[in-house]
Amino acid sequence: QKEVEQNSGPLSVPEGAIASLNCTYSDRGSQSFFWYRQYSGKSPELIMSIYSNGDKEDGRFTAQLNKASQYVSLLIRDSQPSDSATYLCAVGTGFQKLVFGTGTRLLVSP
Amino acid sequence: EAQVTQNPRYLITVTGKKLTVTCSQNMNHEYMSWYRQDPGLGLRQIYYSMNVEVTDKGDVPEGYKVSRKEKRNFPLILESPSPNQTSLYFCATATSLNNEQFFGPGTRLTVL
Numbered sequence: 021q022k023e024v025e026q027n028s029g030p031l032s033v034p035e036g037a038i039a040s041l042n043c044t045y046s047d048r049g050s051q052s053f054f055w056y057r058q059y060s061g062k063s064p065e066l067i068m069s070i071y072s073n074g075d076k077e078d079g080r081f082t083a084q085l086n087k088a089s090q091y092v093s094l095l096i097r098d099s100q101p102s103d104s105a106t107y108l109c110a111v112g113t114g115f116q117k118l119v120f121g122t123g124t125r126l127l128v129s130p
Numbered sequence: 131e132a133q134v135t136q137n138p139r140y141l142i143t144v145t146g147k148k149l150t151v152t153c154s155q156n157m158n159h160e161y162m163s164w165y166r167q168d169p170g171l172g173l174r175q176i177y178y179s180m181n182v183e184v185t186d187k188g189d190v191p192e193g194y195k196v197s198r199k200e201k202r203n204f205p206l207i208l209e210s211p212s213p214n215q216t217s218l219y220f221c222a223t224a225t226s227l228n229n230e231q232f233f234g235p236g237t238r239l240t241v242l
Contacts (some may be wrong), residue, residue, distance in 0.1 A: 052228065110173075116161045120174075123172065
């Protein structure tokens with residue numbers, strides 16, 4: 021069974037701080053990695069994709085991938101209350117096949 | 131505007147009454163998929179389609195059917211709904227180039 025593990029949280033950070041979200045996966049053959057943001061009652065929204073080891077930055081978001089450790093992370097700099105949501109880690113285990121973690125709830129307090 | 135639409139957005143029905151949830155996209159994406167989302171279980175794939183007339187089972191296909199007669203549409207059919215199919219359902223689409231999937235707004239289904 022291919023699995024993606026996330027801490028359910030909630031992860032609480034003050035406004036302006038860095039939020040660090042983590043994800044581990046079991047399938048060593050995985051080639052694509054994604055972070056989705058989901059507000060309560062809404063659909064998942066793709067915020068980052070990463071395909072090779074290292075860091076990828078997009079605005080306040082940085083995705084980090086370490087395939088040897090089977091570890092993906094998302095850093096959110098200068099966290100804002102509007103970043104409060106559930107963050108889903110998804111791993112591509114085959115062509116157009118995604119396995120999702122259960123998500124980490126992030127709370128950013130003003 | 132590029133979008134994925136689902137209808138209905140909310141549905142309350144009774145056990146055994148056949149229903150269809152529609153999904154339509156205007157992005158000309160080859161790939162479409164259905165997921166259900168349940169508390170503590172996350173998003174689980176029900177069925178997916180690589181292109182017209184090409185469909186395959188995901189992780190939780192029991193009790194569901196799909197069809198892909200046109201590229202833009204991918205309806206989800208529950209022939210005889212049961213209470214354990216009460217869930218939040220999402221349709222997603224992607225191009226054939228990568229795994230970046232874009233989700234519709236969701237359909238909240240309650241089966242009594």
